[in-house]
Amino acid sequence: MRLRLKPRDTRFFDLFSVAGTNIASAVEVLREFVAAPTEARADLAKRMHDAEHAGDDATHDIIEQLDRSFITPFDREDIYRLAVRLDDVIDYMDAAVDLATLYDPEALPDGVGRQVELLEEMAKLTASAMPRLATLRHLTDYWVKINELENEADQVYRRLLTYLFSGELEPLTVMKLKEIIDQLESAADAFEHVADVVHSIAVKES
Amino acid sequence: MRLRLKPRDTRFFDLFSVAGTNIASAVEVLREFVAAPTEARADLAKRMHDAEHAGDDATHDIIEQLDRSFITPFDREDIYRLAVRLDDVIDYMDAAVDLATLYDPEALPDGVGRQVELLEEMAKLTASAMPRLATLRHLTDYWVKINELENEADQVYRRLLTYLFSGELEPLTVMKLKEIIDQLESAADAFEHVADVVHSIAVKES
Amino acid sequence: MRLRLKPRDTRFFDLFSVAGTNIASAVEVLREFVAAPTEARADLAKRMHDAEHAGDDATHDIIEQLDRSFITPFDREDIYRLAVRLDDVIDYMDAAVDLATLYDPEALPDGVGRQVELLEEMAKLTASAMPRLATLRHLTDYWVKINELENEADQVYRRLLTYLFSGELEPLTVMKLKEIIDQLESAADAFEHVADVVHSIAVKES
Numbered sequence: 267m268r269l270r271l272k273p274r275d276t277r278f279f280d281l282f283s284v285a286g287t288n289i290a291s292a293v294e295v296l297r298e299f300v301a302a303p304t305e306a307r308a309d310l311a312k313r314m315h316d317a318e319h320a321g322d323d324a325t326h327d328i329i330e331q332l333d334r335s336f337i338t339p340f341d342r343e344d345i346y347r348l349a350v351r352l353d354d355v356i357d358y359m360d361a362a363v364d365l366a367t368l369y370d371p372e373a374l375p376d377g378v379g380r381q382v383e384l385l386e387e388m389a390k391l392t393a394s395a396m397p398r399l400a401t402l403r404h405l406t407d408y409w410v411k412i413n414e415l416e417n418e419a420d421q422v423y424r425r426l427l428t429y430l431f432s433g434e435l436e437p438l439t440v441m442k443l444k445e446i447i448d449q450l451e452s453a454a455d456a457f458e459h460v461a462d463v464v465h466s467i468a469v470k471e472s
Numbered sequence: 473m474r475l476r477l478k479p480r481d482t483r484f485f486d487l488f489s490v491a492g493t494n495i496a497s498a499v500e501v502l503r504e505f506v507a508a509p510t511e512a513r514a515d516l517a518k519r520m521h522d523a524e525h526a527g528d529d530a531t532h533d534i535i536e537q538l539d540r541s542f543i544t545p546f547d548r549e550d551i552y553r554l555a556v557r558l559d560d561v562i563d564y565m566d567a568a569v570d571l572a573t574l575y576d577p578e579a580l581p582d583g584v585g586r587q588v589e590l591l592e593e594m595a596k597l598t599a600s601a602m603p604r605l606a607t608l609r610h611l612t613d614y615w616v617k618i619n620e621l622e623n624e625a626d627q628v629y630r631r632l633l634t635y636l637f638s639g640e641l642e643p644l645t646v647m648k649l650k651e652i653i654d655q656l657e658s659a660a661d662a663f664e665h666v667a668d669v670v671h672s673i674a675v676k677e678s
Numbered sequence: 679m680r681l682r683l684k685p686r687d688t689r690f691f692d693l694f695s696v697a698g699t700n701i702a703s704a705v706e707v708l709r710e711f712v713a714a715p716t717e718a719r720a721d722l723a724k725r726m727h728d729a730e731h732a733g734d735d736a737t738h739d740i741i742e743q744l745d746r747s748f749i750t751p752f753d754r755e756d757i758y759r760l761a762v763r764l765d766d767v768i769d770y771m772d773a774a775v776d777l778a779t780l781y782d783p784e785a786l787p788d789g790v791g792r793q794v795e796l797l798e799e800m801a802k803l804t805a806s807a808m809p810r811l812a813t814l815r816h817l818t819d820y821w822v823k824i825n826e827l828e829n830e831a832d833q834v835y836r837r838l839l840t841y842l843f844s845g846e847l848e849p850l851t852v853m854k855l856k857e858i859i860d861q862l863e864s865a866a867d868a869f870e871h872v873a874d875v876v877h878s879i880a881v882k883e884s
Contacts, residue, residue, distance in 0.1 A: 343676045346671070346676075347672065361626070364630060365633070427857060431853055431854050433850060441636075441853075445633060462762060465741075465758070469741065469758045549878045552877070552878045571836060571839070575843060643849035644843050644845060644849060647849070
């Protein structure tokens with residue numbers, strides 16, 4: 267009997283790993299986007315939308331699996347919440363790319379590259395933490411580092427605001443760039459919210 | 473014994489239906505407000521505040537009922553969370569109307585009408601979903617459509633930002649209009665959060 | 679046996695009381711900061727960062743205690759959530775101070791003093807509510823008053839925006855001041871979220 271339950275359990279961890287890997291791919295597109303010349307942006311925005319759709323599919327698959335499962339490795343609402351939080355991360359990255367495509371600024375401030383580097387590190391940590399949900403072990407490092415990276419992202423964000431408000435740029439340019447930078451900051455926050463859900467699951471199940 | 477429990481159960485669904493209907497009425501006031509000439513705004517703002525108070529009362533009634541009930545149709549904290557999330561929707565609509573009354577812009581951009589149309593559709597779906605909490609059936613359509621409408625609201629919102637940042641308007645006018653538009657976008661997000669809570673209840677109780 | 683469980687229980691309430699007292703001290707620093715001449719700001723910002731670190735430590739202690747406890751006074755995930763929400767309050771106050779130090783505006787608008795007064799009242803209520811978690815009694819007043827103060831904070835915030843957008847100030851000055859004021863408004867919201875978690879715990883455990 268116990269053996270027959272195993273496949274169901276594994277399914278969820280596989281699906282969360284897919285969602286994590288998908289986020290890591292989306293950050294790669296984002297990294298290319300912020301370094302790309304303006305004429306290459308439309309293509310990369312299309313690739314980001316594809317990643318966003320893949321994210322939606324991953325979330326959908328997790329919730330469908332939940333509907334089909336009588337027994338779940340941890341509480342049903344926590345599985346749901348983790349799926350939704352993982353989805354949020356890509357939504358913010360996609361919004362940043364979408365806004366940058368709409369406003370089409372000639373150049374993005376240097377700090378944006380640093381924001382994206384931090385998102386990349388957070389994505390790698392998140393993707394590699396997902397398979398460890400199976401045992402809920404060796405995750406402390408994951409949420410501690412995510413918190414450190416999110417603090418660093420806050421600092422980078424504040425320095426970016428200082429640059430935007432320095433008087434070098436036109437008010438409307440400031441507002442446009444701020445929208446893009448805000449979405450990237452929200453993506454960093456969203457990674458922390460994912461880590462919070464994982465931490466709270468670990469705390470609950472331990 | 474089972475029959476005696478029924479009345480308590482029905483009570484909650486009735487109260488959630490009241491909250492849903494109240495949101496639908498608030499959106500009607502919002503729709504009138506954004507189409508009204510500036511001199512009619514103060515009266516409509518008053519009506520919106522009344523709807524906001526009615527929303528507070530509905531939330532309060534649900535939580536009072538919770539305090540009085542030993543047996544609840546689903547987990548106590550989920551009932552609480554749903555009541556709070558429903559309340560958020562009206563709070564954002566009321567904030568939009570309040571800010572528009574304070575700043576008193578001569579005209580609101582066209583896209584605002586589209587934002588409100590989408591809120592109206594979301595409100596109708598939400599109001600008609602509330603009675604279905606009793607069985608937690610036939611709700612899939614509800615949250616799927618809310619998600620689609622919220623995606624469309626995001627697109628409308630981004631196009632509005634593009635218009636605001638186009639250079640046609642003064643920076644301070646842009647900032648004022650953005651505050652109003654942001655609150656309407658938050659109301660759309662809040663409808664999605666309500667649907668998320670309903671979805672997570674369905675997932676948990678199924 | 680029951681007596682042996684007591685010490686563990688008390689531990690959590692003591693730790694939450696520490697977190698509450700720490701928030702109350704942080705608000706004192708904030709109050710000094712907004713009234714201080716510009717040359718005194720750097721020192722006060724340092725004191726705020728110390729309070730923020732103390733907040734992190736308090737959160738950390740609560741979660742460590744959770745890891746060590748087999749029996750908890752209420753659900754593990756609620757203890758976790760309350761610790762995280764308390765931490766948010768100081769994070770927003772620290773962000774406000776950090777941004778005000780970065781932008782270094784000559785004077786803050788009068789309304790900011792009122793924002794901080796309301797935060798001070800909310801902090802006192804929160805600090806004095808924490809020990810009452812032990813019995814979950816006499817808390818109704820706490821969340822009702824927090825809600826009233828948050829509504830008042832919303833009104834103060836909107837009047838501040840009206841002043842910022844009145845045309846007296848340069849657009850960039852408006853944007854800088856708005857960032858600071860927004861963080862203080864988020865701190866008020868964060869106090870309400872703390873009260874929401876306490877209310878939802880009371881509703882669940884009653």
